[in-house]
């Protein structure tokens with residue numbers, strides 16, 4: 183995969199499941215949701231999203247299915263049990279009891295525990311007395327749920343012919359790494375894929391990674407991806423010869439702009455849709471290999487300029503959404519700039535971003551509008567909710 187906009191052939195999505203039913207007003211902030219979604223409606227919205235993709239010839243892989251399939255391999259099952267049980271939380275006695283219980287469950291049950299978590303009340307009866315069990319409230323989590331699995335963009339990213347498993351920054355998402363790691367290691371569809379980067383390196387999240395052109399990436403640095411993460415990703419891509427330029431782009435460390443793709447996504451090989459306030463403010467540091475194994479760092483200079491130069495084009499067009507600052511801010515919050523390209527000039531966007539979508543249409547971009555009132559409560563749009571696995575090169 184070497185672009186954001188080549189015809190999309192296969193994508194990994196996650197249909198929201200029981201992990202969303204774990205959200206309450208007491209835990210939603212920690213679990214990175216801004217409100218409590220209506221789960222049935224979120225599933226309907228997600229099914230409609232998947233249908234739009236299938237209707238355009240995209241193969242949709244669902245994370246829960248590939249996880250269940252991967253877990254039928256005994257080595258994956260053992261890795262899944264290991265990922266579920268945290269002795270630092272449960273103590274040795276309860277940890278051992280849960281490990282031995284989960285070792286005996288089938289792939290579907292283990293997959294459900296890995297995604298939706300387990301409360302103390304749901305734990306199997308443990309042998310003997312456990313102080314940990316006695317002291318915890320029955321509704322506390324013995325295994326945390328992963329409601330942000332929905333945002334498959336962030337947990338893994340395909341670059342060239344390799345897949346990078348992210349090192350996620352927020353505690354609420356860290357365990358996602360283990361699930362993606364075992365899917366890519368043991369699912370027959372993926373087990374031959376070469377890896378890029380390391381899941382246990384400094385934080386990099388897929389929402390911060392834009393494949394601007396073959397060999398050219400932009401990597402946002404902010405709340406999630408650190409400068410150290412961007413540097414070591416660049417080093418690893420250069421060493422594997424799958425990129426020659428990485429633009430490191432600082433973004434505001436804020437909830438509204440947690441990833442680079444919340445303010446900028448590509449809609450055509452030479453065009454992006456961008457939050458107007460970011461247009462003049464974004465800068466980029468250019469990282470390139472210096473020939474003897476180190477990195478050369480240049481800049482900063484304006485992002486649009488650095489991007490065009492690295493991509494070898496005269497100009498990176500910004501679709502002018504021409505919005506007043508208040509509308510722009512509202513639609514940015516609702517992921518108006520977070521589009522998923524299915525082909526050059528064809529994108530999926532949330533229908534609620536009426537103004538942004540109209541300006542995209544004016545610029546000749548086809549917008550396939552989907553409902554997202556419930557899906558959006560986790561603060562992510564169509565790009566966040568999709569991990570492209572196969573794209574054709576741009577013709």
Ligand SMILES: NC(=O)NCCC[C@H](N)C(=O)O
Nearest residue numbers: 214333389441560561562566
């Ligand atoms: N690429 C993205 O911008 N993903 C959205 C992630 C939302 C999720 N609730 C999070 O805070 O990580």
